Amino acid sequence: MKWTGKLNAAALCAMLACGALAPAAHAAPVHWKASIVDYAAEGKDINDVLRDFGASQGIPTRIAQGVSGNVSGKFHLPPRRFLDMLAASFGFVWYYDGEVLDIVPATDLQSTLVKLDTAGTAGLRDTLERMHIADERFPIVYDSAQGTALVSGPPRYVQMVTQIADRLDTNESRRGGTQVRVFPLNHAWAQDRSVTIDGQDVTLQGVVSVLNGIYHPHPAKDGGEKKGANHPDDGVTRKTPMNDVEGNTYTSPYVAPPIPGGSSGRGLLGGLNGQPSPAVMEAVGGPPQPAASTSRAPAPDDSLPVIVADQRTNSVVIRDTGERMTQYDKLIERLDVKPQLIEIEAHIIEIDDTALQQLGIDWTLHNSHLDVQTGNGLLPQSTYNGGTITQNFGSTTLPGGALAAASPAGASVAAVLGDAGRYLMARISALQQSNAAKVDASPKVVTLNNIEAVMDNKTQFFVPVSGYTAGDLYSVSTGISLRVLPMVVEEGGQTHIKLDVAIQDGELTSQTVSNLPVIQRSNINTQAFIDEGQALLIAGYRADSDSNGVTGVPGLSKIPVIGALFRTDNRSKSHMERLFLLSPRVISP
Template identity: 45%
Template sequence: MTMIQTKPRGACRALRLSALACALSAATALSPRTALAGPIPWKAGHFQYVADHKDLKEVLRDLGASENIVTWISPQVDGTVTGRFDESPQRFLERMSDSFGFIWYYDGSVLRVSGPNEAKSATIGLQHASAEDLRRAFKRLGIADPRFPVLYDDDTGTAIVSGPPRMVELATDVAHLIDRSVERADEPEIRTFPLHYAWATDRTLTINGQSVAVPGVATVLRSMYPNSTIGSVSGQQAPRADAYKMRSLDPSGGAYRPSGNTNSMPTLPGLFGGDASERRTAQNPPLPASYSPGGGAPAPGLPSDAQTAEGAPAGSTARAVDPVIQPDPRNNAILIRARADAMPAFEKLIASLDRKPGVVEIDASIIEISETGLKELGIDWRLHSSHFDLETGNGQAAQAGFPGSVNPQGFNNPNDTTTAGMLATPQGAVLTAVIGGAGRYLLSRISALEQKDNARITASPKVATLDNIEAVMDNKQTFYVPVQGYQSGDLYSVSAGVSLRVLPSIIDGQPTPQIRLDVHIEDGQLTNQQVGQLPVVSNSTIDTQALIDEGQSLLIAGYSVDQDDSSTSGVPGLSKIPIIGGLFKFKHHQGQKFQRLFLLTPRIVSAAPPQPSQGTL
């Protein structure tokens, strides 16, 4: 049988119980006492104790000593205990608290017992952190106790803490630390991010003959962070510099937002006295009585750059620190002024943009084949695949062998008895297995035609370029035409020739990567026709795209080029005599028609490193 007797010393215990009840009922409604935020780590499951008119402080000290728990007892805790107890330590502590009215709180290391008159209440106002931040911190640290619930107001960033002195003290200290840490996080810092492969500033490239502005990393970052301040080298100002900032016209505190066009407009000069640039806040007339801020659908708000702190939630800074992004052209780096907690996101995003590009080598061959050569090429065909070789001919031209084939020297012609040491093309067709490449075989046949002056390789440029960067190969003739003006003259250039522009893009694939080619070809020449005293330029243009495997070639053909050369020479004076002057003249005319072929062979010199797995930036 368990019995407890309490003997208060005078009427003070009744007064203390009354004060405790008044303090707790005024501050908060008590939750069930068995619910604990951080339970006391009791060692024993049962606590047996016998007291005979023993002081309450001594009883509580014995409880803490038996469980090896440090106990602090306020001098205001008073009472006498008599009885025999056999129950759990937690139940014994709650029984003593119910009987004598003291309040206890375990902060993780010390069990603190306070008198009923020592209960405290504090109102915590947050300037930088939010009430949700404080709520999460209390939960993680185990400060909150369901017996003494904390009241939060998210709109004003306020928390009311009532309970034991130690709990209120811890809650206040933690709130100050959190608010200060958020304030430090809001304080801007400046960091430099050097770039290794990408460009910090915008660049102008010529693509397909047109000037194209390629945005740099700074411009890309500004587009990802629309509230960032434009810190370009040209000194442009942010758009929000001329935006209206409208004060609240709603007595309840809500900010009025017009329903019309929300584009920013400059203030009228001298409307409110003084320079308009010094008065960015526009005073507005009172709203009509029929206006109800809470009724109906909300009106569209002002642009984010024009909102003021009145429209921001309390407890947080309005537009805390907008990032300032500035390129450094001299060092090819990015300067960022932003909050400290935003820097890791910037660093990760910049690292994903500053990736090592791949390098592609483009081997181009510009080939001209005459009509007779083309006819001969049309007779002597040799078709290669991975499993067979088919060759036809008229038995006159030499065979075009391929070093990588199973029969690199070609076939013997049984009908040819005169050319013992030369392998000629067969009369008819011969089939065998061979492994070869179409691009190399085509070049070997053209070399044979070039020896007969029927074909020629006019140019074989080779250039290396970065992935997704256009390579330009020009072979043009330019002359300048003087043009006289009213007060000055100028020279205008006229160009004709071959211009080859190739934009390669590496596409990762299995088992081998592929290369996408964006090809633009311009082929022009001066004609004998004239307009005034200027020759007419004939231009041909080819635009195409292709996706080929590495090691393959792209052959572009299909249009012819006419060459017509004529010249006249003669004896001065005699060649101009009528009738007999023709005896002293020499006229030369040479005309030829060529088929022009373009053979492009891209090769990956170095591929870009694999893209890392993307996470949340």
């Protein structure tokens, strides 16, 4: 809200009649130079009037934005009444901390809740009164039972009360004494660890970071992701800092230019830059603030608890008060748990569907949750653990005239995957003998619970790229990348495994762009929840190939008309489907 308008002498008389009855309530006593203010104005801006008033009394004045209006009239008043009258007329609030007169609009008033962990509210009240900081116009609401204080008033007033409360709390905790304990870890890491996954640096938080996040939460300014100077952002990487116009490299923090005058002297203009009094800064626990021309890094947080990591012994070191030290035992014990070991076996399989149909070979994967079976409709269904498959595809006549349940003419996938991964691999091995299927790779890896396992089989080459003044090499990789994040879930006496799977499959093609090969890349991202001992089958990519060839007797096969008798045209088509079979297994409790 902005006050605009004019204040005349007649309105002043009415306000003074009411203001004379109001008690004067000030924080620090103001030592006025003159007992009476004689001032005349005609449509003068309120900011100029306040500056003239402060200069005449030898008091540095800081006026915030939002104070506006015009003053007209002649005044013969005591300084305090003159200032109160202007504040009531133009809707601003003033506060004097013993050095600077702060003037802010009423809309800038703030309110904050101060928490005292060790110091009491009585000590805070006594300190504020002893330092002449408490102001009856801005009463503080204390709650001794909860150790809190609600502070409302101008920003500078709220800031000073908050700083003094923090200082009292810190001093009280130091006087009460602190303890230092070392918590060795057996399974978890105390410090953070950085790992590289798919070319990206990922930070895994240690126990110290988790504890500091609980007791000293500081929201990240950039969304929680720290990026260094050489980390890619939006696909652009700056290797070195840029040079200035003189060819120099500048890497230091930016320092603001000095503000001329105001801070060197202690006369009438000395202190117009709004610096607080040295006595107040000494009370809140620090030297007087430097001039605006200097740059100082923020002071470290001195609040308890202090939690650090000892990387050499993989321990957590905590300094805190004795009564609060007992709370860390159970918390660290819950964080320092022995992780389960999980074995992940992967099979990358390619199956020629056309060969399956021609050869009439059937294969099956079956349990109580899964049935995958193919065939030509003539052979009997495969059995599993001595039983028959429950699906019905008709019947077929076996040698000797016996009837049996027939396999499907084609492929059949029923329900979800189950625990017959080994049985499936046995059938795939039979298909390999007829070149109907092949296993490209069977990697096996052991990882910890909730830690990602990476299985890569890639081909990498480097492409030189020339710039204006320099060149560089860019890495290009293609192949199969399989990333699996397992998580063991114990529920109802049963063990389940949750899998977060990311598959990237790429290959070079015959196409080129600027003499560089084009890479065809496919991605699969999925999640599954399976029981222990079961397998996850991901059927994804299909590739059709069509090849033509000519074989013949050299020379004779090229004779017109009769040459066809001496050559043979070969044309083959194949349809390959790539499968990924994942079999996780918990190998330690």
